[in-house]
Amino acid sequence: xxxxxxxxxxxxxxxxxxxxxxxxxxxxxxxxxxxxxxxxxxxxxxxxxxxxxxxxxxxxxxxxxxxxxxxxxxxxxxxxxxxxxxxxxxxxxxxxxxxxxxxxxxxxxxxxxxxxxxxxxxxxxxxxxxxxxxxxxxxxxxxxxxxxxxxxxxxxxxxxxxxxxxxxxxxxxxxxxxxxxxxxxxxxxxxxxxxxxxxxxxxxxxxxxxxxxxxxxxxxxxxxxxxxxxxxxxxxxxxxxxxxxxxxxxxxxxxxxxxxxxxxxxxxxxxxxxxxxxxxxxxxxxxxxxxxxxxxxxxxxxxxxxxxxxxxxxxxxxxxxxxxxxxxxxxxxxxxxxxxxxxxxxxxxxxxxxxxxxxxxxxxxxxxxxxxxxxxxxxxxxxxxxxxxxxxxxxxxxxxxxxxxxxxxxxxxxxxxxxxxxxxxxxxxxxxxxxx
Numbered sequence: 001x002x003x004x005x006x007x008x009x010x011x012x013x014x015x016x017x018x019x020x021x022x023x024x025x026x027x028x029x030x031x032x033x034x035x036x037x038x039x040x041x042x043x044x045x046x047x048x049x050x051x052x053x054x055x056x057x058x059x060x061x062x063x064x065x066x067x068x069x070x071x072x073x074x075x076x077x078x079x080x081x082x083x084x085x086x087x088x089x090x091x092x093x094x095x096x097x098x099x100x101x102x103x104x105x106x107x108x109x110x111x112x113x114x115x116x117x118x119x120x121x122x123x124x125x126x127x128x129x130x131x132x133x134x135x136x137x138x139x140x141x142x143x144x145x146x147x148x149x150x151x152x153x154x155x156x157x158x159x160x161x162x163x164x165x166x167x168x169x170x171x172x173x174x175x176x177x178x179x180x181x182x183x184x185x186x187x188x189x190x191x192x193x194x195x196x197x198x199x200x201x202x203x204x205x206x207x208x209x210x211x212x213x214x215x216x217x218x219x220x221x222x223x224x225x226x227x228x229x230x231x232x233x234x235x236x237x238x239x240x241x242x243x244x245x246x247x248x249x250x251x252x253x254x255x256x257x258x259x260x261x262x263x264x265x266x267x268x269x270x271x272x273x274x275x276x277x278x279x280x281x282x283x284x285x286x287x288x289x290x291x292x293x294x295x296x297x298x299x300x301x302x303x304x305x306x307x308x309x310x311x312x313x314x315x316x317x318x319x320x321x322x323x324x325x326x327x328x329x330x331x332x333x334x335x336x337x338x339x340x341x342x343x344x345x346x347x348x349x350x351x352x353x354x355x356x357x358x359x360x361x362x363x364x365x366x367x368x369x370x371x372x373x374x375x376x377x378x379x380x381x382x383x384x385x386x387x388x389x390x391x392x393x394x395x396x397x398x399x400x401x402x403x404x405x406x407x408x409x410x411x412x413x414x415x416x417x418x419x420x421x422x423x424x425x426x427x428x429x430x431x432x433x434x435x436x
Contacts, residue, residue, distance in 0.1 A: 021415035022065040022123040024169035029216045033361045033416040039436045042390035047432040051094030057426040058116030061413035065123035067091045069422055071429055072130055074116030080106045084117055086130045086140055091418060094431060098145035104132055110163045115399055118167040129177055133165035137179055139197060149197030157183025160206060162255050167212035173239050176200055182210030189228055203242035208232040211257030218263040220282040229270050231255040236287060245287040250278055259308045264315035267334060271308040273325055274298055279337060293337040300325045305337050310355040310411055321379040327354030329384055343384040351404055357413050368392055370409040396426040
């Protein structure tokens with residue numbers, strides 16, 4: 001009897017420590033992974049691949065919830081036309097459970113980047129919210145893949161789809177699903193009833209591009225704040241009704257508001273490819289903020305602090321760590337924006353848009369760089385400390401990257417769940433063990 005109780009306790013403990021990854025950058029969009037039982041170094045023989053499943057093209061990262069893995073891709077018929085698909089796989093085996101597709105016309109997108117959906121699907125209970133590259137928001141039944149409801153941002157809101165497509169992953173909050181729509185008549189941001197798809201509120205005019213950053217919710221000044229970063233401003237809204245709390249102008253050239261805003265304590269950071277970084281200091285008693293510092297350079301080459309593109313920086317112990325415009329991992333003083341050090345060791349290539357995607361695990365980081373490597377490293381004010389590196393996935397995306405050593409890149413954010421990593425390229429989705 002005692003043995004049975006102990007065994008049951010161990011099983012329950014194991015289950016309790018396992019995590020899902022239900023949305024962009026994990027639960028809460030913080031880029032933090034908390035599971036225990038994770039390896040310290042990769043095996044000398046390489047990562048143990050549990051399964052592989054075929055996919056078509058796309059940048060959309062996977063989401064993992066309740067034993068299923070969800071991802072989006074694009075099955076092309078000609079240059080601009082095809083079908084976008086949402087797919088669900090069994091987490092343990094990679095067995096395809098269902099596929100749901102809808103027509104997609106990529107006319108108007110930057111031709112060399114029209115590779116497929118960009119946004120990571122968002123899972124909420126028995127529903128999955130998938131967003132296509134031209135602004136089709138589809139709510140699906142997570143078990144069957146049947147369409148519950150859908151909204152067409154271009155047709156219904158006359159949305160201004162930016163040249164690199166609709167990217168911001170839909171955000172579920174209470175009874176709402178919030179999306180960066182980019183629509184006319186103050187519909188840059190729209191909240192829908194998550195069950196019915198009915199519009200609940202809208203906010204912000206569409207006199208500038210919507211940008212590409214995913215919305216996040218933070219708590220500061222005694223209030224929950226919905227943070228929207230678009231092409232001309234960083235904005236805080238009341239997530240319940242869209243009421244404006246505060247906004248700070250910021251001109252992201254070419255509309256390149258891409259990286260997710262980073263919140264840590266009383267600070268909120270954004271960083272752009274041309275315009276550099278801006279740090280906001282959040283008021284501790286009211287939902288307001290002031291600009292603490294802002295970079296001065298508007299050059300992608302002569303950068304003065306941190307100019308990120310695909311990489312979302314991290315804040316850790318009073319310092320900012322992020323990857324600059326040409327692959328330089330940099331450390332900044334969070335309070336002043338002054339550069340402490342830089343290194344090319346992580347990306348291994350000084351090239352335009354060279355990058356890596358960072359997820360914190362305890363006192364270290366798991367980073368998948370765009371060469372297809374998975375790296376375990378520590379960032380400290382003294383420098384970059386690489387612990388282990390292994391090959392994760394083949395880089396397959398060649399569109400618009402210019403001259404790169406491997407001829408292709410991988411820009412999709414992986415999911416970390418059940419002590420495994422789930423990664424995709426334009427050919428496959430794979431699951432690799434990270435268990436100790």
